[in-house]
Amino acid sequence: MQLKQLANISAALAAASCAVLGQDAQAGTVLDDWQFNSAILLYNETDRVSAGEAILSARGDFGDDKYLNLGLVVDALTGASATGAVAQPGVQSFTRPSGKGSYDVAPGDTPLDDTFHDTRVQLDASWEQPLAPNWRVSGGGHLSKEYDYLSLGVNGSVARDFNQKNTTVSMGLAYSHDTISPEGGVASGFAPMLLRSNFADDDSYQAAFDATRDRADDTKDTVDMLLGLTQVINRDWLMQFNYSLSMADGYMTDPFKLVSVVNSNGEVQQNLYESRPDKRTKHSVYWQNKLHLGGSYLDASYRYMWDDWELKSHTADVKWRFPVSEQWYVEPQLRYYQQSAAEFYLPFLQQSDSLPQYASADYRIGKMSTYTLGAKFGTKLAAGNELSFRIALYQQNPEQDGADAPGVLANVDLYEKVTAVMAQVSYSF
Incomplete structure (x- = not known):
C-alpha cells in the first residue's frame, strides 16, 4: 500500500497552487536546477512508542518539462507496543514473539512489549515528462527495508x-511486493504463546515453540489504482477529487499481536497469536479544496474509506495559513479521524466459545476516534528558501464496540487512550 500522491498530480497541484496563492513557483531553487526539501520529525507517545524520522527529497529540472524526483526516508522506532492481550488484576508473564526472553506486566496495566524497536530506510525515484501536447507520464519505484520487512514497488x-x-484528469497504477520475516518465524493462526516456565528444560520448550511456527517468512502483493481530477475553479480556488482502489493478497496478520482467551470471570486462560484474512480490498474517495481568502490560505479536505473487512473511516483535515508579518506565517491545523471496527476485531475471546475463523485484538483496527491539533510556523529566507516548525498534539480514543467485559475485566481499562506529541522542523532550498 505504497501508492503516494503521484508526481504529475503533485506538480499540477503545486503549479496551480502557486497561481492561486500568488507565490513564486521558482522560489527555493538553488544548485542549478534542483530543489530540495528536508524535514526531521519527532513523535512520542506517553509511555509507549517514540519515533524519529529524517526526510530528504530532491526534484531536478532537466528542461522541456522533464523532472527527476528522488526521496530518502530514514526512521527509527523504539519503546513499548501494545500486544493486544488484556490487562489483569494480577501480574502477567509473556514470552517475546521471537521465543527468546520474557517480560512481566504489572497488575492492571495494558500488556506492552517494551523492547519494540526498528529502523527503516526507504528510497524513492520517479521520472516525469510530456508524452504529447497536454499529456504527461511518470514512472518510478521504491525500496523500503527494515529489520524484518522488505518492500519493493513500481x-x-x-x-x-x-x-x-x-482541468487535469489523471490515472496512476502501483504494484508492491512485501516480504515479512519476523524473528522466530511466522506463527500459525491462533498458535498459543508458550512460557518457558511451563517446560522442564530448554530443549523441550524450544521443540514446542518450533511446533507453533508455520514458516520462516511470508509475502504480500498489493496493487493500487488512483483516478484523479484537479480543477481550477477560479483564481482563488483550486479543487481536487480522487478515487483510489487497493487490492492486497498475502500475509496481513501482525506476527507480534496476541488475543487473550478468558473464562466467564474474565481471567486469562491463555494468549493466542492473532489471525487475519489474507485478502483485503480498500476503496477511498478524497476531496480537497485550497482557497485564497483575503490574504489567508485555507486547505480543507475530506476522505472516506471502506473495505471488505467492514472497516470504514472518515477523515476531515483543515489547515488555515495566516500571515503574521512580512516574512512569517502561522498555519493552525485540526484533523479529525473516526473509524468503525473490522468485522473480526475482538478485544478478547471467550473460553466457552469456539474459535472463529479470524480474530485480532489490535486496537488499531478497532472502533476509535482521533484528533490532531497543531500549528506550523514558517518564514521565507534569503534566495526564497523556507524554514518552518510544526508542533501537534495527537489523541487516540479507542471505543467499546459491543463486547461486554465479564468479571475482573470490568475493573481494568480495555480501551486505553493514547496521547502523543509531534514536532517537526522543515527546510526547503
Missing part, C-alpha cells in the same frame, strides 16, 4: 490537461 501514471490547463 508505479506509473498518465495525466491529461483540458480547458487551457485548468
Whole structure:
C-alpha cells in the first residue's frame, strides 16, 4: 500500500497552487536546477512508542518539462507496543514473539512489549515528462527495508490537461511486493504463546515453540489504482477529487499481536497469536479544496474509506495559513479521524466459545476516534528558501464496540487512550 500522491498530480497541484496563492513557483531553487526539501520529525507517545524520522527529497529540472524526483526516508522506532492481550488484576508473564526472553506486566496495566524497536530506510525515484501536447507520464519505484520487512514497488501514471490547463484528469497504477520475516518465524493462526516456565528444560520448550511456527517468512502483493481530477475553479480556488482502489493478497496478520482467551470471570486462560484474512480490498474517495481568502490560505479536505473487512473511516483535515508579518506565517491545523471496527476485531475471546475463523485484538483496527491539533510556523529566507516548525498534539480514543467485559475485566481499562506529541522542523532550498 505504497501508492503516494503521484508526481504529475503533485506538480499540477503545486503549479496551480502557486497561481492561486500568488507565490513564486521558482522560489527555493538553488544548485542549478534542483530543489530540495528536508524535514526531521519527532513523535512520542506517553509511555509507549517514540519515533524519529529524517526526510530528504530532491526534484531536478532537466528542461522541456522533464523532472527527476528522488526521496530518502530514514526512521527509527523504539519503546513499548501494545500486544493486544488484556490487562489483569494480577501480574502477567509473556514470552517475546521471537521465543527468546520474557517480560512481566504489572497488575492492571495494558500488556506492552517494551523492547519494540526498528529502523527503516526507504528510497524513492520517479521520472516525469510530456508524452504529447497536454499529456504527461511518470514512472518510478521504491525500496523500503527494515529489520524484518522488505518492500519493493513500481508505479506509473498518465495525466491529461483540458480547458487551457485548468482541468487535469489523471490515472496512476502501483504494484508492491512485501516480504515479512519476523524473528522466530511466522506463527500459525491462533498458535498459543508458550512460557518457558511451563517446560522442564530448554530443549523441550524450544521443540514446542518450533511446533507453533508455520514458516520462516511470508509475502504480500498489493496493487493500487488512483483516478484523479484537479480543477481550477477560479483564481482563488483550486479543487481536487480522487478515487483510489487497493487490492492486497498475502500475509496481513501482525506476527507480534496476541488475543487473550478468558473464562466467564474474565481471567486469562491463555494468549493466542492473532489471525487475519489474507485478502483485503480498500476503496477511498478524497476531496480537497485550497482557497485564497483575503490574504489567508485555507486547505480543507475530506476522505472516506471502506473495505471488505467492514472497516470504514472518515477523515476531515483543515489547515488555515495566516500571515503574521512580512516574512512569517502561522498555519493552525485540526484533523479529525473516526473509524468503525473490522468485522473480526475482538478485544478478547471467550473460553466457552469456539474459535472463529479470524480474530485480532489490535486496537488499531478497532472502533476509535482521533484528533490532531497543531500549528506550523514558517518564514521565507534569503534566495526564497523556507524554514518552518510544526508542533501537534495527537489523541487516540479507542471505543467499546459491543463486547461486554465479564468479571475482573470490568475493573481494568480495555480501551486505553493514547496521547502523543509531534514536532517537526522543515527546510526547503
